Amino acid sequence: MQTNFTPEQLKDPATARSNQILRTCVHCGFCTATCPTYQVLGDELDSPRGRIYLIKDMLEAGRPADEKTVKHIDRCLSCLACMTTCPSGVHYMHLVDHARAHIEATYRRPWRDRALRWLLKQVIPHPGRFRLALAGAKLARPFARLMPDARLRAMLAMAPKTIPPVSRNDDGQTFPAIGERRARVALMIGCAQRALNTEINDATIRLLRRAGCEVVIPEKFGCCGALTLHMGQQDDAKTRARDSIARLLAAERDGALDAIIINTSGCGTTVKDYGHLFENDDIAAEAARVSGLTRDVTEFLEGLGLPDRARTEGQGARVAYHSACSLQHGQQIKSAPGTLLTRAGFRIVEPADPHLCCGSAGTYNLLQPELSSELKRRKVATLEATSPQIIAAGNIGCMMQIGGATDVPVVHTVQLLDWATGGPRPDGLGAIA
Amino acid sequence: MMQMPEPDASVLSRREAIVAALRDAVPGAVIDDPAETRVYECDALSAYRCAPLAVVLPRTTDEVSRLMSLCHQHGVPVVPRGAGTSLAGGSMPTADAVVIGLARMTEVLEIAPGDRLIRVQSGRTNLSVSGAVDGQGFFYAPDPSSQLACAIGGNIGMNSGGAHCLKYGVTTNNLLAVTMVLMDGTVVELGGPMGEAGGLDLLGVVCGSEGQLGIVTEATLRILPKPPGARPVLIAFDSSETAGACVAAIIRAGVLPVAIEFMDRPCIRATEAHAHAGYPDCAALLIVEVEGTAPEIDEQLALIRDIAQGFDPVEFRESGSEDESRRIWLGRKSAFGAMGQLGDYICLDGTIPVSALPRVLARIEELSQDYGLSVANVFHAGDGNMHPLIIHDANTPGDLDRAEALGADILRLCVEVGGCLTGEHGVGIEKRDLMTAQYTPADLEAQMRVKDVFDPRWLLNAAKVFPLDVSASRRNARPNRGRDAA
Numbered sequence: 019m020q021t022n023f024t025p026e027q028l029k030d031p032a033t034a035r036s037n038q039i040l041r042t043c044v045h046c047g048f049c050t051a052t053c054p055t056y057q058v059l060g061d062e063l064d065s066p067r068g069r070i071y072l073i074k075d076m077l078e079a080g081r082p083a084d085e086k087t088v089k090h091i092d093r094c095l096s097c098l099a100c101m102t103t104c105p106s107g108v109h110y111m112h113l114v115d116h117a118r119a120h121i122e123a124t125y126r127r128p129w130r131d132r133a134l135r136w137l138l139k140q141v142i143p144h145p146g147r148f149r150l151a152l153a154g155a156k157l158a159r160p161f162a163r164l165m166p167d168a169r170l171r172a173m174l175a176m177a178p179k180t181i182p183p184v185s186r187n188d189d190g191q192t193f194p195a196i197g198e199r200r201a202r203v204a205l206m207i208g209c210a211q212r213a214l215n216t217e218i219n220d221a222t223i224r225l226l227r228r229a230g231c232e233v234v235i236p237e238k239f240g241c242c243g244a245l246t247l248h249m250g251q252q253d254d255a256k257t258r259a260r261d262s263i264a265r266l267l268a269a270e271r272d273g274a275l276d277a278i279i280i281n282t283s284g285c286g287t288t289v290k291d292y293g294h295l296f297e298n299d300d301i302a303a304e305a306a307r308v309s310g311l312t313r314d315v316t317e318f319l320e321g322l323g324l325p326d327r328a329r330t331e332g333q334g335a336r337v338a339y340h341s342a343c344s345l346q347h348g349q350q351i352k353s354a355p356g357t358l359l360t361r362a363g364f365r366i367v368e369p370a371d372p373h374l375c376c377g378s379a380g381t382y383n384l385l386q387p388e389l390s391s392e393l394k395r396r397k398v399a400t401l402e403a404t405s406p407q408i409i410a411a412g413n414i415g416c417m418m419q420i421g422g423a424t425d426v427p428v429v430h431t432v433q434l435l436d437w438a439t440g441g442p443r444p445d446g447l448g449a450i451a
Numbered sequence: 452m453m454q455m456p457e458p459d460a461s462v463l464s465r466r467e468a469i470v471a472a473l474r475d476a477v478p479g480a481v482i483d484d485p486a487e488t489r490v491y492e493c494d495a496l497s498a499y500r501c502a503p504l505a506v507v508l509p510r511t512t513d514e515v516s517r518l519m520s521l522c523h524q525h526g527v528p529v530v531p532r533g534a535g536t537s538l539a540g541g542s543m544p545t546a547d548a549v550v551i552g553l554a555r556m557t558e559v560l561e562i563a564p565g566d567r568l569i570r571v572q573s574g575r576t577n578l579s580v581s582g583a584v585d586g587q588g589f590f591y592a593p594d595p596s597s598q599l600a601c602a603i604g605g606n607i608g609m610n611s612g613g614a615h616c617l618k619y620g621v622t623t624n625n626l627l628a629v630t631m632v633l634m635d636g637t638v639v640e641l642g643g644p645m646g647e648a649g650g651l652d653l654l655g656v657v658c659g660s661e662g663q664l665g666i667v668t669e670a671t672l673r674i675l676p677k678p679p680g681a682r683p684v685l686i687a688f689d690s691s692e693t694a695g696a697c698v699a700a701i702i703r704a705g706v707l708p709v710a711i712e713f714m715d716r717p718c719i720r721a722t723e724a725h726a727h728a729g730y731p732d733c734a735a736l737l738i739v740e741v742e743g744t745a746p747e748i749d750e751q752l753a754l755i756r757d758i759a760q761g762f763d764p765v766e767f768r769e770s771g772s773e774d775e776s777r778r779i780w781l782g783r784k785s786a787f788g789a790m791g792q793l794g795d796y797i798c799l800d801g802t803i804p805v806s807a808l809p810r811v812l813a814r815i816e817e818l819s820q821d822y823g824l825s826v827a828n829v830f831h832a833g834d835g836n837m838h839p840l841i842i843h844d845a846n847t848p849g850d851l852d853r854a855e856a857l858g859a860d861i862l863r864l865c866v867e868v869g870g871c872l873t874g875e876h877g878v879g880i881e882k883r884d885l886m887t888a889q890y891t892p893a894d895l896e897a898q899m900r901v902k903d904v905f906d907p908r909w910l911l912n913a914a915k916v917f918p919l920d921v922s923a924s925r926r927n928a929r930p931n932r933g934r935d936a937a
């Protein structure tokens with residue numbers, strides 16, 4: 019597409035990058051077909067092509083973001099289905115990140131919005147505070163109807179029924195490989211995940227060790243920055259990312275890492291993009307090193323190989339695999355989880371419209387509860403239509419979102435892989451096999 | 452640069468009343484904030500842009516009817532829009548127009564595999580029509596390259612075709628009936644489930660009428676059983692002319708492949724750089740696909756191989772597996788995206804007699820040199836439907852004008868050799884002013900009289916298809932309208 023930036027505007031590296039992205043878009047509209055919000059709303063303003071146009075307009079004019087533009091950008095899930103679909107390789111992710119930063123810098127949100135975003139930022143990336151909040155939410159749930167804002171009600175509804183105790187496995191330490199050591203890896207333990215579900219990291223550690231990995235848990239790990247990055251708060255995101263990079267690379271003091279393993283794919287997409295985020299900063303090389311080492315746990319295990327199968331129960335159980343957007347679109351990891359689950363003895367079924375987002379999308383379910391619940395409803399319907407005994411996903415956000423709307427047990431892919439290779443039976447599987 | 456008529460000042464001055472009336476008619480479906488209407492200012496031909504007065508997104512035939520009758524009453528022009536993938540500017544608005552967008556009308560209304568038909572709302576995408584009957588072993592044959600996104604209503608508007616139309620025909624050959632709303636709000640049914648309605652073939656008139664006769668809200672489409680198998684071959688040549696001659700020979704021999712696709716060197720190179728399909732680096736290649744049972748496929752491919760040998764191909768690559776077939780098609784399917792990496796493009800769409808292919812390709816090459824703009828060719832060669840893509844830089848002043856002039860020369864060339872201005876993308880605004888190269892004033896007058904019958908006030912998509920000076924007297928005859936310059 020033609021663009022209209024002045025040479026002055028193009029001196030700003032972020033604008034130059036956006037111009038480059040906009041120039042590759044041919045306005046063909048293919049991306050509209052796979053955009054979840056366009057599927058639900060049927061308005062080009064809520065499609066990738068429409069958002070790209072809004073962003074182009076906003077950036078070219080160099081004017082503060084207006085309410086309408088903000089509304090449609092806010093509705094974007096950052097699921098990146100549009101990037102998978104686009105035949106021209108338009109890097110929508112970098113474009114929308116720039117747009118969000120521009121909005122954050124130039125637009126004053128209504129106070130409720132600001133308060134809510136502030137609250138999320140103060141709580142979610144801090145496992146201690148998040149645990150407290152979840153406990154509070156449990157107590158507050160009976161009063162939910164009194165809440166004036168649908169978004170606050172969504173927060174209450176999202177809190178899990180039980181909050182697991184802190185897992186000491188998440189403390190900084192090194193777990194030796196079981197058997198011959200084949201790799202040395204660092205595990206990114208996530209922030210919110212640690213408060214919501216400790217089983218995922220525990221299972222990942224067991225599984226990796228059995229597969230021959232020495233597993234380093236970085237000291238006092240925080241948040242990767244994804245949460246605030248998606249709110250357009252680049253500076254905050256970069257502070258958190260900087261800290262994460264330092265802590266991850268500190269693990270290399272006792273020996274080089276073969277990989278940095280992530281089991282929350284939402285974070286994975288962001289960490290793999292650190293190289294770009296810090297492109298023009300002093301830690302460009304370190305950031306690129308971290309990005310280069312980062313692997314989703316399934317991506318890594320597909321290469322390394324699973325430990326031998328040790329289990330006879332549950333073999334052949336029917337597992338509906340839900341592909342998290344951050345895995346299938348953000349990281350283009352499509353077949354690894356299914357391949358591993360099949361190798362581990364499960365029967366994998368794929369729901370219709372597997373490319374569509376479940377509506378969880380980080381904090382989206384809290385900030386856009388209506389669209390989010392509609393997407394959840396559709397996703398759960400297509401998953402249940404496959405009559406699964408278990409639903410598996412590779413991202414805590416999707417697990418919470420889907421789990422809240424179905425009676426079928428929802429577990430993380432690594433929990434099943436761990437179980438199949440000698441680990442404990444995942445909680446909540448009930449009467450299966 | 453393309454002229455558009457001056458907007459109707461009387462409509463613009465009544466803007467608020469019109470928008471309020473639209474809101475009343477279909478609540479929750481009207482967009483009129485200028486920050487938002489801009490997103491609807493163009494289709495896939497983004498060089499031409501004009502934001503509309505308002506956009507309305509109805510959900511039912513009844514809502515469309517209410518909107519149309521209201522616009523008719525207020526004398527407001529209407530531009531129908533499907534998915535906005537037109538490459539001819541067909542769904543580009545005018546400033547005084549209300550865009551009626553069909554994107555929310557995506558329901559499947561009826562599937563009757565026994566009768567081999569499906570009835571859908573017209574905003575449903577082409578590919579999802581096939582998707583709806585896939586489980587029953589059927590498909591909808593016309594397959595524009597844009598089939599993932601383009602809507603059935605737009606396909607009917609442009610009488611769209613695709614790679615597989617060589618065997619199955621274009622939209623008009625697969626359309627059985629429509630429900631259509633006329634400009635005054637009247638709802639009419641044309642055609643019938645068996646395709647043979649009595650009287651004049653009005654359905655044939657509507658298909659390809661570029662949103663100028665009415666808004667199609669529902670369509671009954673022919674579905675076909677999926678073929679038992681299909682296999683492509685890739686044939687590479689050291690000159691475009693030889694590849695063109697080979698196409699002509701295949702058609703002459705009476706073989707009927709489902710598709711014969713053509714790509715030339717600039718296109719092959721761009722595609723390789725972008726999609727890495729593993730194509731040979733040659734001057735031109737053909738992808739020929741045949742369908743049927745395994746023995747039928749073998750027989751047809753043997754025949755094609757014999758014919759191709761006569762043209763000294765530099766490579767003849769048969770597919771031995773699903774994966775190889777996918778790879779042969781991969782480059783073709785990524786071609787438009789790949790070309791976008793070379794720069795901005797205008798995608799032309801002319802049709803020529805297949806026998807004229809070698810000559811026309813040679814002449815395009817000369818023109819491309821004269822204008823100093825590269826032209827890449829990727830097209831449905833089997834039916835002579837060419838898509839030269841003119842690569843230019845939209846950010847360089849003057850480049851677009853040169854690209855347009857080159858495009859006009861190429862299309863005139865198509866008409867000269869006995870072909871036609873458009874194969875499947877339609878006239879829109881892109882080819883509007885070239886219509887006189889193909890049709891006499893009497894021809895155009897006859898075509899406009901058809902529009903007079905359906906839309907006597909010339910409110911529906913009226914700035915398209917006919918050169919502005921030719922249609923001026925009709926467009927200006929609207930009551931309350933200020934005259935425009937043309």
Ligand SMILES: Cc1cc2nc3c(=O)[nH]c(=O)nc-3n(C[C@H](O)[C@H](O)[C@H](O)COP(=O)(O)OP(=O)(O)OC[C@H]3O[C@@H](n4cnc5c(N)ncnc54)[C@H](O)[C@@H]3O)c2cc1C
Nearest residue numbers: 533534535536537541596602604605608611612662667875
């Ligand atoms: C990359 C790319 C590749 C393409 N490849 C092909 C191809 O292989 N073959 C091909 O034929 N085309 C192709 N096209 C062109 C385009 O996709 C087709 O013309 C398509 O049919 C347009 O459908 P749409 O829904 O996007 O319609 P729109 O662009 O929205 O509208 C097209 C025309 O139809 C009218 N219209 C839309 N809906 C209705 C309705 N419900 N009732 C009445 N009139 C209506 C509009 O007013 C307009 O004049 C391609 C386009 C792109 C961008």
Ligand code: SF4
Nearest residue numbers: 043044046047049104
């Ligand atoms: S598919 Fe890609 S090129 Fe086409 S409109 Fe969407 S982003 Fe632009």
Ligand code: SF4
Nearest residue numbers: 053094095097098100
């Ligand atoms: S990221 Fe997802 S929601 Fe956002 S525009 Fe792309 S496809 Fe649509």
